Amino acid sequence: MHIIPLQTNEDNAAMISDEKRFRYSVSASIEQMSPKTPFMLQGDLRESVDILKSLGYDAVELQIRNPCDIELNWLADFCEKNSFSVSAIGTGSEYTLNHLSLTSPDVQTRRNTLARMKEHIDLADYLKTDVIVGTVRGNLDPSLSKAQYTEYLREALTELCGYALPKKVNLVLEAINFYVTDFFNSVGQASEMVELVSASNFKVHIDTHHMAVEEADMIKSIEECGGRIGYVHFSENNRLYPGGNGLNFTEVMRSLVKIGYSGYIALECLPKPDGITGCKLGLENLRKFEGQI
Numbered sequence: 001m002h003i004i005p006l007q008t009n010e011d012n013a014a015m016i017s018d019e020k021r022f023r024y025s026v027s028a029s030i031e032q033m034s035p036k037t038p039f040m041l042q043g044d045l046r047e048s049v050d051i052l053k054s055l056g057y058d059a060v061e062l063q064i065r066n067p068c069d070i071e072l073n074w075l076a077d078f079c080e081k082n083s084f085s086v087s088a089i090g091t092g093s094e095y096t097l098n099h100l101s102l103t104s105p106d107v108q109t110r111r112n113t114l115a116r117m118k119e120h121i122d123l124a125d126y127l128k129t130d131v132i133v134g135t136v137r138g139n140l141d142p143s144l145s146k147a148q149y150t151e152y153l154r155e156a157l158t159e160l161c162g163y164a165l166p167k168k169v170n171l172v173l174e175a176i177n178f179y180v181t182d183f184f185n186s187v188g189q190a191s192e193m194v195e196l197v198s199a200s201n202f203k204v205h206i207d208t209h210h211m212a213v214e215e216a217d218m219i220k221s222i223e224e225c226g227g228r229i230g231y232v233h234f235s236e237n238n239r240l241y242p243g244g245n246g247l248n249f250t251e252v253m254r255s256l257v258k259i260g261y262s263g264y265i266a267l268e269c270l271p272k273p274d275g276i277t278g279c280k281l282g283l284e285n286l287r288k289f290e291g292q293i
């Protein structure tokens with residue numbers, strides 16, 4: 001019998017070493033938000049997509065308030081004709097603008113949030129992309145214990161992963177720092193919830209801005225999380241585009257290659273000095289950092 005040796009992550013990294021290692025994206029909000037929100041592109045999505053394509057990005061991340069409220073047929077067409085993709089659908093507006101939460105003490109709010117998240121999953125199925133679980137997990141309501149909160153979230157994520165699996169949609173749980181959200185702040189804590197739900201389409205989503213607050217050693221955290229990482233946000237510790245302050249993105253990229261991650265890196269950054277300039281400088285720097293791996 002001929003036994004094929006298992007490939008290591010290092011082999012995978014070597015195999016793709018001559019190709020492009022990552023696909024680059026920018027998080028764009030369809031709502032016009034405040035300039036203090038980390039979306040370099042805001043408002044008209046066609047305009048944002050045109051800008052990203054012309055700058056040389058591979059994808060756009062969608063920040064949308066209502067997945068049923070917008071006409072997106074043109075986006076699927078555009079992606080197919082232009083080798084462009086949607087890297088993920090962000091669902092933070094469901095919490096910040098629509099006041100939905102997967103861990104609300106109110107059963108009807110939890111049901112409404114689940115129904116809405118299924119609409120995001122349907123949209124992700126249509127656009128061949130994944131869904132981010134960030135702030136929509138909700139903060140701890142004073143009437144709940146941490147154990148009850150964790151159980152509500154585990155139940156919700158289990159149901160959503162089950163719904164998304166036949167559609168080949170992944171869910172990713174973002175590790176968000178303590179001043180934004182109450183739980184799953186560090187990469188290790190997000191990994192624990194991913195282990196608890198234990199679904200093949202449920203992964204950890206890392207963000208360098210949050211990691212700069214939460215992780216004692218960003219590189220060690222990435223390597224420990226390893227194959228559980230399913231999506232990546234890049235932005236500086238002060239939320240500027242990569243290279244706008246001082247984080248060592250070359251090291252971060254090197255650790256991602258080491259664990260075999262070759263998916264999207266999406267920029268979730270403040271529109272500074274202005275959105276388009278941030279996108280342009282961010283991509284130039286990403287290519288420079290990638291060349292230094």
Ligand SMILES: [Mn+2]
Nearest residue numbers: 174207233268
């Ligand atoms: Mn993020």
